[in-house]
Amino acid sequence: MVAYALRSFAQAILVLLSVGLIAFSMFRFVGDPVANMVGQEASQADRRELAERLGLNDPFIVQFGRFVRDVAQGEFGISYRHGRKVSDLIVERLPATVELAALSALFATLAGIALGVYTAIRRDGWLAHFIMTTSLVGVSLPTFLIGIGLIYLFAVELRWLPSFGRGETVKIGWWTTGLLTPSGRASLIMPVVTLGFYQLTLIMRLVRAQMLETLRTDYVKFARARGLPEHRIHFKHALRNTLIPVVTIAGLQFGSVIAFAIVTESVFQWPGLGALFVQAVQFVDIPVMATYLLFVALVFVVVNLIVDLLYFALDPRLRSSRALATR
């Protein structure tokens, strides 16, 4: 077990280094940060001097080495755009993204399962047909269009919800949350729905297909033959067996929720990590881009590590075969 954890840890470090290396080799294709950092009156000499001072003229492998050395010492540098410590920026923006992503995942899973079960049970009802058709629209519409559509309906026409930002937030230690104020909660609704919509339709269709499959199996037929009430069959027998693949997919999708958050955050001016990254790319803010990519890689690595360890703990077959193999 310990050996396995250590090996996973070593692999994680390797993954992070590779992500950093690939990122640094790409940065020069994004552009020249100096062009954004000085005013138009800056002379050629000033520009060269700044590039030299920032070490931008060094080969990317040298720049990468310097970055790794600084990161190992806990230094992520100063943002070219904000003039602030990158680590401060990430910590400041993290709560907004985590709150948005977690609520979206929750919303997508709960609503997805509920609708999936409903459409499976009432597969020929008009409402089920309507939900299925709408979900097709949801799958094919790009996220930003859904976001803008919601804004025009609920912010401009009905004026129920704010069109941008996070509203009032409450500080708890270094964490900020919008859940404790009315304006914060109102501001969360549209971004959460926008970000979770695609996942919702995916989970709903998966649940429905699995349910239909399970409802055709022999043990459900036997349960019916035994005269068990329908709701018991649906929720106790069918849904439980449906959930295993659904939970796996929903877990894996959490990564893409964070990835799609970039678009949603841009549409709603949501002050999270995604918006920070988009603006960093436009400005060629190398310290922020590098740290963000490293951070996202770290999230994926950690999630995978936890899943690996959980499998290891949960599945006895895996344990014994590994034990055999290592022996």
Add this chain to the structure above:
Amino acid sequence: MLTGAKLLVSTLLAVSLLAGAADARTVKWARSGDSLTLDPHAQNEGPTHALAHHIYEPLIIRDNQGKPLPALAESWEITSDPTVWEFKLRRGVKFHDGTPFTVDDVIFSYQRALQPTSDMKSLLSSIEELIRVDDYTLQIKTKGPNPLLPANLTDLFIMSKAWAEKHNATKVQDFKNKEENYAVRHANGTGPFVLVSREPDVKTVMKRNENYWGKSQVPLEITELVYVPIKSDATRIAALLSGEVDFVQDVPVQDIERLQSDQNLRVVVGPENRAIFLGMNVGDPELETSNIEGKNPFAEKGVRHAINMAINRQAIQRVVMRGQSIPTGIIAPPGVNGYTKEIDVIPPNDIEKAKALMAEAGYADGFSVTLHCPNDRYVNDEAICQAVVGQLAQIGIEANLVSQSKSLHFPTLQKNEADFYLLGWGVPTFDSHYIFTYLYHTKTDKEGGWNGTRYSNPKIDEMTASLTEETDLNKRNEIIAEMWKILQDETIYIPIHIQTLAYAMKPDLEIPVDISNQPKLKFVKIKPSKDE
């Protein structure tokens, strides 16, 4: 449910009307991008200065037409020595923290702005010495006569020396440093608004400076100013339509008409001090991106004149800009010293004549070249280039469009790597010298930084240099006129249009378009609401 919502909306509306009638008026001001920093000398960038103008003040500001107005200086003039300017400073001004403003703060701020890590240093490069005459008199000695010095000071903000020393902010942000400078998120100026809080990329809150020196001279009716960056065009306009913001500075061209038809909004449109034009590589013996070998078609004046004729500016104005531009025949915007109606000549859009000129120059079959274009810098920049590609095809020039982000586009020009490109140029000093020195002067370490044309004319370089020393304004203007005459004939740039700006706001506000796109909201009067 619906009636409940309607009731809620009308209650909110009534409340907001009441609030409008009362004395306190909060204005929420939305733009596409945030100010980069509150440190007034760290970034020489439009939106950064636009926000800073509300908290900090320079010695001289400009009104919305670009005319200089006294701010922290009451008057200024050249002394008997033509290399020395004297500024009489305003008395009785206090910084937001209560410390009095004196000449020491000006000297401190200019020295700070001259530090190597400052982005404002090039505007002050002519300064030799800052001389303290008394508490309220400053003399600036320049390296040679510099009649343009005051024009360079309009974005040079004055910080409190005591405050900067107290908070260890005497140095401008160095991006190589590992610590944040105190001045990046804190501010202490003399301006009409006091900083209350700042969350970068989220919002910046300011309240009215009740002790403002100019309180009797300007309306200063806005009691609270909230600056919110909203990047997405659609969201920004939605926030205005829903009433969440009061003033939108960056209105996309395609939304202007729709907003104008809305009774509950006011839209103002006006020219910006910025021309959009094409530049050509006229200096290299051969174009790297062309099918013609051994010679450079752009080196032929006839070819350049032909292109000037082939560009249909009216069509670009109508189709690409939806009427929101002013076609021009010169890259100096109106209002810049040296601009005259006589030299702003748009050649007739005559394809036959242009073809004849091409044939005369030996390019009857045309040629191919790569056109470089930014896609995130000017209004509809990429679409302008697409229109240009179509129009040039009519005279046999096959332009291959490369459009990319400004972070890639601008370095390409500066490194002389583009044969044909689009550029926009604003003139913050409102004098032709600024155009000559950056766009026409031979590229050296100091001058010609934005001249990507490889054009080098010793006579023009010499005349540009003479402009900085000629203190006789009439003589100086004669030189400028002569230079434009030569340069208009040379046609190394193809002027397209003057960009216009659109602001949209609630009807109780009246904010005219600022020619430098830096609206100063202390001038805004709030009209009492007409309802009831």
